[in-house]
Amino acid sequence: MPDLYDVAAIGNAIVDVIAPATDAFLAENGLTKGAMMLVDPKASAALYSKMQSAVEASGGSAANTIAGLASFGGKGAFMGKVADDQLGRVFAHDMRAIGARFENQPLVGGPATAVSMINVTPDAQRTMCTFLGASVEFTDSDVDAATVEAAKIVYLEGYLFDAEAARRAFAKAAALAHGAGRKIALTLSDSFVVERHRGGLLGFIETQVDLLFANEAELLALFETTSFDEACEALRTRCDLAAVTRSDKGSVILSQGERLTVKAEPVEKVVDTTGAGDQYAAGFMFGLSRGRPLQACGQLASLAAAEVISHYGPRPQVPLKDLAASRGY
Amino acid sequence: MPDLYDVAAIGNAIVDVIAPATDAFLAENGLTKGAMMLVDPKASAALYSKMQSAVEASGGSAANTIAGLASFGGKGAFMGKVADDQLGRVFAHDMRAIGARFENQPLVGGPATAVSMINVTPDAQRTMCTFLGASVEFTDSDVDAATVEAAKIVYLEGYLFDAEAARRAFAKAAALAHGAGRKIALTLSDSFVVERHRGGLLGFIETQVDLLFANEAELLALFETTSFDEACEALRTRCDLAAVTRSDKGSVILSQGERLTVKAEPVEKVVDTTGAGDQYAAGFMFGLSRGRPLQACGQLASLAAAEVISHYGPRPQVPLKDLAASRGY
Numbered sequence: 001m002p003d004l005y006d007v008a009a010i011g012n013a014i015v016d017v018i019a020p021a022t023d024a025f026l027a028e029n030g031l032t033k034g035a036m037m038l039v040d041p042k043a044s045a046a047l048y049s050k051m052q053s054a055v056e057a058s059g060g061s062a063a064n065t066i067a068g069l070a071s072f073g074g075k076g077a078f079m080g081k082v083a084d085d086q087l088g089r090v091f092a093h094d095m096r097a098i099g100a101r102f103e104n105q106p107l108v109g110g111p112a113t114a115v116s117m118i119n120v121t122p123d124a125q126r127t128m129c130t131f132l133g134a135s136v137e138f139t140d141s142d143v144d145a146a147t148v149e150a151a152k153i154v155y156l157e158g159y160l161f162d163a164e165a166a167r168r169a170f171a172k173a174a175a176l177a178h179g180a181g182r183k184i185a186l187t188l189s190d191s192f193v194v195e196r197h198r199g200g201l202l203g204f205i206e207t208q209v210d211l212l213f214a215n216e217a218e219l220l221a222l223f224e225t226t227s228f229d230e231a232c233e234a235l236r237t238r239c240d241l242a243a244v245t246r247s248d249k250g251s252v253i254l255s256q257g258e259r260l261t262v263k264a265e266p267v268e269k270v271v272d273t274t275g276a277g278d279q280y281a282a283g284f285m286f287g288l289s290r291g292r293p294l295q296a297c298g299q300l301a302s303l304a305a306a307e308v309i310s311h312y313g314p315r316p317q318v319p320l321k322d323l324a325a326s327r328g329y
Numbered sequence: 330m331p332d333l334y335d336v337a338a339i340g341n342a343i344v345d346v347i348a349p350a351t352d353a354f355l356a357e358n359g360l361t362k363g364a365m366m367l368v369d370p371k372a373s374a375a376l377y378s379k380m381q382s383a384v385e386a387s388g389g390s391a392a393n394t395i396a397g398l399a400s401f402g403g404k405g406a407f408m409g410k411v412a413d414d415q416l417g418r419v420f421a422h423d424m425r426a427i428g429a430r431f432e433n434q435p436l437v438g439g440p441a442t443a444v445s446m447i448n449v450t451p452d453a454q455r456t457m458c459t460f461l462g463a464s465v466e467f468t469d470s471d472v473d474a475a476t477v478e479a480a481k482i483v484y485l486e487g488y489l490f491d492a493e494a495a496r497r498a499f500a501k502a503a504a505l506a507h508g509a510g511r512k513i514a515l516t517l518s519d520s521f522v523v524e525r526h527r528g529g530l531l532g533f534i535e536t537q538v539d540l541l542f543a544n545e546a547e548l549l550a551l552f553e554t555t556s557f558d559e560a561c562e563a564l565r566t567r568c569d570l571a572a573v574t575r576s577d578k579g580s581v582i583l584s585q586g587e588r589l590t591v592k593a594e595p596v597e598k599v600v601d602t603t604g605a606g607d608q609y610a611a612g613f614m615f616g617l618s619r620g621r622p623l624q625a626c627g628q629l630a631s632l633a634a635a636e637v638i639s640h641y642g643p644r645p646q647v648p649l650k651d652l653a654a655s656r657g658y
Contacts, residue, residue: 017419019426053396053426055642056385056419067382086415086441090346090385097348097382112415313384 001149001180005101006074006289008151010143010166010173011062012135012159013080013104014114015087018274018312019054021119026127033121036128036190038162044131047117056087057313058094059116060135061189062157064275064314068282068304070098071320074289077101077147083134088113104142107134118274124309126274132163139165140172148173149180152289153211155281158189161197174208185211187281188218195221205238211288212242213281219244232259241294243301245280250302253294262298265306275314279304283320299329330478330509334430335403335618337480339472339495339502340391341464341488342409342433343443344416345643347603348383350448355456362450365457365519367491373460376446385416386642387423388445389464390518391486393604393643397611397633399427400649403618406430406476412463417442433471436463447603453638455603461492468494469501477502478509481618482540484610487518490526503537514540516610517547524550534567540617541571542610548573561588570623572630574609579631582623591627594635604643608633612649628658 026033029047039047058067066076078095082088084106091113095102114135119127138160148154154177160166174184186209188194194201201222205212212235216228223234228246232254235242242254253260283304287297304320311317355362358376368376387396395405407424411417413435420442424431443464448456467489477483483506489495503513515538517523523530530551534541541564545557552563557575561583564571571583582589612633616626633649640646 048422049425051422051426053387053423053644054419058382090383093377093380094382097380315382 003152004075004150005077005147005152007066007069007153007155007285008077008079008147009062009066009155009157010079010160010169011157012060012114012132013063013082013091014060014116014130014135015091016057016059016116016118016274016314017048017054018057018118018120018272019052021052021121023121026119026121031119031127031129033127034125035192036130036159039129039131041131044115044117044129047129051117051119055312056090057315058091059314061159061187061278062155063095064278065155065282065285066095066100067098067315068279068320069286070100071316072282072286072300072304072324073321074286075099077151079104079138079142079144079147081107081134081138081142083107083110083113085113087115088134101147103144107137110134110137120272120274120312124270124273126272136163136166138163138169140169143169143172143176145176148176149182151182153183153185153285155185155285158187158193158201161193161200167200170204178208183210184208185213185285187213187277188222191217191221194218198222210240212239213277213284214242215245215277243280243284243298245277251280251298253298255294258294260295260298262295262302265302267306267310270309272312273309275308276305278314279308279316296329300324303327303329332481333404333479334406334476334481336395336398336482336484336614337406337408337476338391338395338484338486339408339489339498340486341389341443341461342392342411342420343389343445343459343464344420345386345388345445345447345603346377346383347386347447347449347601347641348381350381350450352450355448355450360448360456360458362456363454364521365459365488368458368460370440370460373444373446373458376458380446380448384641385419386644387420388643390488390516390607391484392424393607394484394611394614395424395429396427396644397608397649398615399429400645401612401615401629401633401653402650403615404428406480408433408467408471408473408476410436410463410467410471412436412439412442414442416444417463430476432473436466439463439466449601449603449641453599453602455601465492465495467492467498469498472498472501472505474505477505478511480511482512482514482614484514484614487516487522487530490522490529496529499533512539513537514542514614516542516606517551520546520550523547527551539569541568542606542613543571544574544606572609572613572627574606574634580609580627582627584623587623589624589627591624591631594631596635596639599638601641602638604637605634607643608637608645625658629653632656632658
């Protein structure tokens with residue numbers, strides 16, 4: 001198979017609704033700062049009616065990663081499910097506008113396109129309430145074999161462990177990818193996702209995952225420990241390569257015998273942390289797909305994360321390719 | 330009637346789709362930089378398919394003005410027509426989230442909510458292609474008498490001169506407003522609108538308008554002259570009060586015997602001029618409704634315009650009330 005794509009991703013196809021919020025607003029609405037909570041349409045509408053004036057932007061964790069990859073000049077493909085509605089067309093437009101492959105047919109007659117209500121507090125933390133809508137109707141029949149087999153890395157979004165059909169789609173993608181000699185990458189997505197699916201995730205990581213992305217909280221949740229070193233040690237035996245992000249403390253890359261530390265890129269003012277992990281994964285996999293050394297992959301990752309947290313919204317606003325060139329990365 | 334509102338506005342209820350673009354893109358698609366072009370759904374979709382990845386935000390000229398007024402701490406009401414669809418709910422949410430009255434029922438079974446495809450070139454100019462959709466279904470029956478009669482200023486968006494039903498709605502609003510001793514304000518909106526409706530606009534200004542907003546190009550188009558002074562003189566005899574914006578040259582306020590000049594607020598980097606005129610009108614009418622002298626109204630207007638052109642999107646991103654306080658305005 002030719003290398004048509006640097007990364008093919010499977011994730012929830014979501015449009016973000018982003019508004020500023022106060023800490024009091026989170027408290028009043030029972031929201032845990034920094035987390036992602038699943039909500040039904042009624043709760044979503046009720047929350048929306050109380051939120052401030054918002055802007056809408058295509059989101060979805062793995063989709064944001066593909067947007068970041070494209071911004072570096074990488075070639076991406078995305079698989080996910082939107083509905084045949086206005087927000088679904090927005091999501092599809094934005095994916096194709098960046099030059100990524102996105103060919104899954106929209107869902108007709110089912111729930112609406114997924115939306116994530118993102119409340120951004122003055123400390124730049126984002127708190128998400130997601131109505132998954134059409135995105136949970138993604139099944140293994142939506143996994144395009146030719147796309148998976150033509151991608152250097154197949155990237156899976158941990159959030160999808162919440163849907164049984166998506167877990168089957170992951171199994172199919174992993175089998176196809178490995179059958180074609182491709183790598184499987186996974187992001188743990190959220191510590192509550194890890195709590196809900198610890199066993200399933202561990203099993204999947206041990207048997208299928210070549211490259212794992214996690215933040216510190218997710219990693220600690222995975223191994224039920226409070227010791228970062230212990231968690232890193234546990235992960236190292238289960239996975240060839242892993243990148244663990246630690247906010248402003250930078251990130252740690254674990255590879256067979258190695259443990260590399262990568263500094264966070266300085267940011268003048270952190271505005272909105274939405275998409276930080278997604279863009280980190282974008283930079284890392286772009287570097288990897290271009291054969292860059294791990295330390296350089298980490299630098300590209302940190303650069304992409306720094307760009308996205310310096311403004312509202314989950315996707316880069318300047319070409320990451322130019323930004324990387326200007327830093328000599 | 331009590332003063333329930335500082336400003337009640339009638340305008341097109343539009344959601345903006347905002348993307349960066351090159352000058353070459355405008356040329357390839359036959360777009361006139363800085364102008365607003367009306368497009369049908371087919372042309373709108375065709376253009377969208379060629380545009381870069383975008384963000385969506387509630388827009389509409391007069392609606393943006395009401396958002397700016399609210400940001401200053403003013404009380405606004407908006408009348409306009411959305412469809413019963415996702416973007417219509419976005420528009421309504423954003424209007425209510427800022428504390429403005431917006432009670433027009435969405436249109437069922439007709440065209441979709443209006444969208445404006447806004448291409449922003451590197452020189453920060455915005456070029457708009459608007460599909461008016463449901464917004465042209467606004468009729469005089471959508472003008473709420475109690476709202477009009479309870480507003481210090483009733484603000485009308487010139488763009489609506491393109492729709493005959495809306496012109497009747499303007500006539501109704503003007504009669505109600507003047508009957509209740511209220512003021513009518515009008516913005517000319519766009520020089521092509523002026524070209525299309527010069528006679529109708531002049532007649533309406535002479536008989537109904539107490540306060541006119543225009544930019545230099547619109548004013549010159551109205552009086553078919555290339556002399557700014559001549560146009561100001563012509564306007565002065567037709568209208569009690571007018572504010573004419575001249576981009577970075579500031580603005581001119583014409584009142585009976587007076588001609589005041591207001592400087593533009595300095596802006597570090599102009600990013601996107603969308604909403605500049607709308608926010609100018611917001612600041613001016615907020616000042617006026619609070620009994621501030623004309624020079625101060627102009628300063629508030631310039632401040633609001635400067636804020637909105639310093640970022641993407643047509644509405645303020647910081648509370649204009651705080652910004653004004655920080656400048657001592």
